Amino acid sequence: MIWTDVILDDVADGLIGVFRDPGILIGIPLALLGAVFMSFGAQYQHRGVMKVERISGSSGSSGLSGGQLLQLLTRPSWVAGTVMLGLAIACQLAALAFAPLILVQPLGAVSLVITTLLNARVSGHKPTGASIRSIAFCIGGILVFVTIAAFVATEMPISDSQLLTILGLLVVVLAVLTTLWLLLRRAHGAALFYIAAAGVLYAFVATLAKVVIKNIQSGDFGWLSVLCIVGLLLAVSVGAYFVQTAYSVGPPDLVIAGLTVIDPIVAVLIGLVILQEAATAGPWAIGGFVLAGVIAIYGVFSLTKNHPQIVSDSQELPILRGRLGDEK
Numbered sequence: 001m002i003w004t005d006v007i008l009d010d011v012a013d014g015l016i017g018v019f020r021d022p023g024i025l026i027g028i029p030l031a032l033l034g035a036v037f038m039s040f041g042a043q044y045q046h047r048g049v050m051k052v053e054r055i056s057g058s059s060g061s062s063g064l065s066g067g068q069l070l071q072l073l074t075r076p077s078w079v080a081g082t083v084m085l086g087l088a089i090a091c092q093l094a095a096l097a098f099a100p101l102i103l104v105q106p107l108g109a110v111s112l113v114i115t116t117l118l119n120a121r122v123s124g125h126k127p128t129g130a131s132i133r134s135i136a137f138c139i140g141g142i143l144v145f146v147t148i149a150a151f152v153a154t155e156m157p158i159s160d161s162q163l164l165t166i167l168g169l170l171v172v173v174l175a176v177l178t179t180l181w182l183l184l185r186r187a188h189g190a191a192l193f194y195i196a197a198a199g200v201l202y203a204f205v206a207t208l209a210k211v212v213i214k215n216i217q218s219g220d221f222g223w224l225s226v227l228c229i230v231g232l233l234l235a236v237s238v239g240a241y242f243v244q245t246a247y248s249v250g251p252p253d254l255v256i257a258g259l260t261v262i263d264p265i266v267a268v269l270i271g272l273v274i275l276q277e278a279a280t281a282g283p284w285a286i287g288g289f290v291l292a293g294v295i296a297i298y299g300v301f302s303l304t305k306n307h308p309q310i311v312s313d314s315q316e317l318p319i320l321r322g323r324l325g326d327e328k
Contacts, residue, residue: 027099031107034091039114039256041084043122046252048078049244072244096210097217100277103149104206109142109260109296115253134302138257141296142264148288149268156276158211163224165274166211170204170231174238177201181242194246195255195300199262201239206263207270208232257303261296268293 052071072078095104116135120126127135177197184193208228215225246255268289271277 027095027097027104028107030091030095030098031104032110034088034095035108035111035260036114037084037088037091038108039111039118041081041088042111042115042247042252042256043118044077044081044084045244046081046247046255047122048072048075048081049247051075051077053248069241069244092206093209093213096206097213100149100154100271103146107146108264109139109146112138112253112256112260115256119251119253131303134299135257137299137302138261138296139299141292141294141299142261144288144292145264145268145296148285148292152282152285154277158214158275160224162274163211163228166204166207166270167227167231169274170208170235173200173204174234177238177242191246191250191254192258192301194242194249195258196262198239198242198246198255199259200266201235201242202259202263203266203270204235205232205239206267207275208235254303258300261300265293265296 049072052068052075055071092104092108095107112135116127177200180193181197208231212225212228212232215221215228243255243259246258272289
């Protein structure tokens with residue numbers, strides 16, 4: 001009984017804290033708007049990658065070539081998608097200026113629902129019961145993540161040592177992912193690697209962007225902030241390459257599923273472990289984070305096996321395509 005009272009008191013205190021901080025209430029709708037832009041941007045970028053593969057006559061499944069990357073710049077659909085993703089990033093950065101990282105990042109899961117509906121209409125592959133259950137695990141896990149984060153998230157000053165830790169960790173991650181890419185890029189099922197790699201890197205992008213925004217707001221823009229921008233641009237570039245390659249081996253909603261699950265989970269781990277954004281969280285919150293993360297990650301793995309487009313392509317079933325067969 002006492003344990004239950006403690007939990008209820010913690011939740012009540014957290015809920016009051018949310019409404020005492022108007023910045024959180026501003027950050028949430030900005031993050032949701034960014035999710036909408038992300039959904040449409042992913043669909044259009046995927047269409048551009050598919051068109052370039054057909055024109056070049058070669059698959060980009062083992063990594064898009066330099067020529068294919070240049071051809072993407074000439075595809076109106078890909079350029080339009082890139083502009084939309086730019087707007088998504090702008091909304092996310094604006095949200096990060098108002099709300100904690102561990103609250104803003106998971107809200108991108110909304111884009112999974114929108115992208116799934118868009119891809120079903122465009123490709124003609126209607127979601128199956130198994131794929132819907134997989135998406136439900138993704139969305140459900142992330143929503144639990146958001147709910148807990150809203151209660152326990154707190155803004156903490158970022159020290160130079162914490163910042164150097166994040167930058168050092170990014171260097172290690174880049175080295176590891178590059179090595180894995182060289183080993184796995186021709187392997188079967190590489191789509192999951194590309195999605196996971198991009199999600200991890202985009203988590204660092206969000207974290208470093210949060211740091212730069214806070215430094216600008218506080219007027220403390222020094223050499224470490226410059227290093228953050230360099231690391232951010234590097235992570236964006238490599239992550240974007242992995243995303244474009246993932247589009248060549250998987251449908252856009254699968255790519256978005258991985259990004260909207262892996263990205264926030266890694267970002268939240270950085271926020272929890274390094275930035276101490278949930279320093280006041282109790283054991284119930286930590287346990288909830290772990291459980292929600294496991295559920296969401298399971299949803300991604302399940303979707304890679306049950307996505308109707310992947311199943312159809314593997315079985316070479318004739319599927320009537322949507323109305324965008326004349327894509328540009």
